Amino acid sequence: MTLGQKIKELRESSGMFQRELASKLEIGDGFLSKVESNQKTLKREHLLTLSKIFNYPFSELNALWIGTKLYEIVKDEQEGLNALKVAEQQLSYEKIENARN
């Protein structure tokens, strides 16, 4: 699930048109269309607005936002999956380090 897909899903399941949601977010509907197909990214502040409009957990939107961004980086990479593993290891290592201090 990408952020774009999730937004589209939330929007449609609440019977809203792009123009309506776009206006709530104060962006053009052409832009929203691209956001829903992951051709463009939303500003991060918009996530909070979305979370309120659809009563959907902010943390999940946040994870999708970052995750989609990461995916854009690795999607055409030979070593994409390994790179994700590397990042994961560094992240858990850092956590342990911090816990020690």
Place this chain on the structure above:
Amino acid sequence: MTLGQKIKELRESSGMFQRELASKLEIGDGFLSKVESNQKTLKREHLLTLSKIFNYPFSELNALWIGTKLYEIVKDEQEGLNALKVAEQQLSYEKIENARN
């Protein structure tokens, strides 16, 4: 293991000084010092050079290069780990999709 750490490790285990390696890469030694501590990133072309100098697999350097970049993005994120999972899922999903066609 970060890319910087790996480079330092390779360099030291081959008894080379920063100035020597820096000159092979045609960069300043101050810059290399920062690269080794992940304060700066190397150009990607440099990875091939490193791979040859140290006779170390390019693919691994590549994975470290991208991985370290990903880590920089997620390291201060609440949802960092989840975001990595999201990206991983998208990546494997895409693979399946491609395999179907």
Place this chain on the structure above:
DNA sequence: CTACATTTGACCTAAATAAGTCAAGTCTAA
């Protein structure tokens, strides 16, 4: 066919990032 929803392509500007340099400061052994 035509009205409305959506998608797409071309374009734009401001802000951020990449990829360094250089000089000064620090560390460490001899």
Place this chain on the structure above:
DNA sequence: TTAGACTTGACTTATTTAGGTCAAATGTAG
């Protein structure tokens, strides 16, 4: 105590990315 190895901070310039707009093209139900 001083040379050589390394680190750090301040700065720079060129390129990329973010975050859009707008009009035209396309999809689609009635």
